[in-house]
Amino acid sequence: xxxxxxxxxxxxxxxxxxxxxxxxxxxxxxxxxxxxxxxxxxxxxxxxxxxxxxxxxxxxxxxxxxxxxxxxxxxxxxxxxxxxxxxxxxxxxxxxxxxxxxxxxxxxxxxxxxxxxxxxxxxxxxxxxxxxxxxxxxxxxxxxxxxxxxxxxxxxxxxxxxxxxxxxxxxxxxxxxxxxxxxxxxxxxxxxxxxxxxxxxxxxxxxxxxxxxxxxxxxxxxxx
Amino acid sequence: xxxxxxxxxxxxxxxxxxxxxxxxxxxxxxxxxxxxxxxxxxxxxxxxxxxxxxxxxxxxxxxxxxxxxxxxxxxxxxxxxxxxxxxxxxxxxxxxxxxxxxxxxxxxxxxxxxxxxxxxxxxxxxxxxxxxxxxxxxxxxxxxxxxxxxxxxxxxxxxxxxxxxxxxxxxxxxxxxxxxxxxxxxxxxxxxxxxxxxxxxxxxxxxxxxxxxxxxxxxxxxxx
Numbered sequence: 001x002x003x004x005x006x007x008x009x010x011x012x013x014x015x016x017x018x019x020x021x022x023x024x025x026x027x028x029x030x031x032x033x034x035x036x037x038x039x040x041x042x043x044x045x046x047x048x049x050x051x052x053x054x055x056x057x058x059x060x061x062x063x064x065x066x067x068x069x070x071x072x073x074x075x076x077x078x079x080x081x082x083x084x085x086x087x088x089x090x091x092x093x094x095x096x097x098x099x100x101x102x103x104x105x106x107x108x109x110x111x112x113x114x115x116x117x118x119x120x121x122x123x124x125x126x127x128x129x130x131x132x133x134x135x136x137x138x139x140x141x142x143x144x145x146x147x148x149x150x151x152x153x154x155x156x157x158x159x160x161x162x163x164x165x166x167x168x169x170x171x172x173x174x175x176x177x178x179x180x181x182x183x184x185x186x187x188x189x190x191x192x193x194x195x196x197x198x199x200x201x202x203x204x205x206x207x208x209x210x211x212x213x214x215x216x217x218x219x220x221x222x223x224x
Numbered sequence: 225x226x227x228x229x230x231x232x233x234x235x236x237x238x239x240x241x242x243x244x245x246x247x248x249x250x251x252x253x254x255x256x257x258x259x260x261x262x263x264x265x266x267x268x269x270x271x272x273x274x275x276x277x278x279x280x281x282x283x284x285x286x287x288x289x290x291x292x293x294x295x296x297x298x299x300x301x302x303x304x305x306x307x308x309x310x311x312x313x314x315x316x317x318x319x320x321x322x323x324x325x326x327x328x329x330x331x332x333x334x335x336x337x338x339x340x341x342x343x344x345x346x347x348x349x350x351x352x353x354x355x356x357x358x359x360x361x362x363x364x365x366x367x368x369x370x371x372x373x374x375x376x377x378x379x380x381x382x383x384x385x386x387x388x389x390x391x392x393x394x395x396x397x398x399x400x401x402x403x404x405x406x407x408x409x410x411x412x413x414x415x416x417x418x419x420x421x422x423x424x425x426x427x428x429x430x431x432x433x434x435x436x437x438x439x440x441x442x443x444x445x446x447x448x
Contacts, residue, residue, distance in 0.1 A: 078271040078302050079270070081268075082266060082268025082269065083268050086268075087271075087295065087299050087302040088298065090271075091305070125298050179294075180294060180295075181294075
């Protein structure tokens with residue numbers, strides 16, 4: 001049951017995951033370089049491996065709801081990523097999946113609930129706060145911005161969230177890391193973007209792209 | 225008595241195996257399982273290896289998980305989120321230094337300490353037993369003055385035997401003024417052959433606890 005173009009249903013969620021995989025692969029080197037500056041240099045590679053595994057899974061079977069898609073992504077990321085991003089993103093997708101378990105198609109309110117649950121999952125798992133120079137610095141403004149959009153309009157909520165995540169990621173540059181391996185660098189971590197915040201912004205932008213591209217760009221099962 | 229299992233989660237397969245190798249010297253008969261590296265042999269942690277490792281290390285008495293860096297903790301916590309309630313109740317993630325904690329946990333498990341006692345031994349290994357306040361015993365209901373007979377005195381194994389069993393009792397107990405339920409505190413006494421031990425206990429199992437210590441000391445902890 002594929003809805004009209006732009007409808008935030010299971011087909012959209014599949015397009016979102018495929019588009020995420022595409023942009024992560026495209027930015028793989030950039031994420032590696034960012035992580036090399038302040039971490040262990042594997043973020044781009046790990047994320048690329050995780051999302052490639054998601055795409056392979058999607059080629060096998062199309063999830064029939066947003067919740068099913070997000071839960072599948074959570075499992076794959078936890079299993080395949082290997083670094084801190086695995087449990088962090090995995091928990092985010094898992095909690096997000098629970099938040100939209102009853103939705104066939106997301107309106108603005110459901111998008112906001114999904115992003116807030118994802119953000120809360122990351123905070124619970126990583127115990128980081130805003131300003132610690134982590135992916136929380138992208139997710140918190142994204143979740144807050146989604147609430148300010150028209151509650152009836154899912155796509156508007158995604159656009160607001162993606163814009164805020166990009167601004168939030170950009171704002172990690174001057175910060176001194178207080179969590180994860182970057183925190184071992186202390187003051188030397190300032191002056192670099194946080195790779196997790198950057199990948200989060202890419203993924204949230206991919207959600208918008210997937211919504212705007214309609215059913216055409218989806219993989220098997222995305223269309224009629 | 226079935227020992228508590230230990231699961232060593234590290235970013236490196238070789239590091240996890242090495243810790244198991246060291247801990248095994250002190251933990252004969254204790255299930256020791258290594259979950260190191262990613263599924264494809266890289267540096268990182270694997271959700272599946274940790275999940276499988278918990279199952280492999282669990283004899284029914286529970287599993288204590290020891291980790292290296294932060295994302296190993298996050299992976300372990302994510303696995304716990306997926307376990308059913310009954311399994312999860314038997315798994316603890318120790319906040320401990322990996323090598324010292326694993327050795328102390330292996331000693332405690334071998335000596336018959338329960339899940340809580342093994343976690344405590346792991347966590348005290350570096351934090352230090354000195355930081356632990358001995359229990360407040362205003363009026364001991366049971367006490368004994370004993371003389372150590374075994375040649376090596378109250379070394380690691382007898383300390384673990386005492387603390388391990390005493391932590392399973394509902395009792396406040398001190399030995400020469402230190403916490404009798406703490407392996408590290410007992411070892412730190414450095415009590416040698418011929419030295420006197422003053423045991424004081426209060427609580428429902430006080431008599432049982434003092435009888436147990438008396439029997440062990442008089443039998444020379446099986447070392448005579």
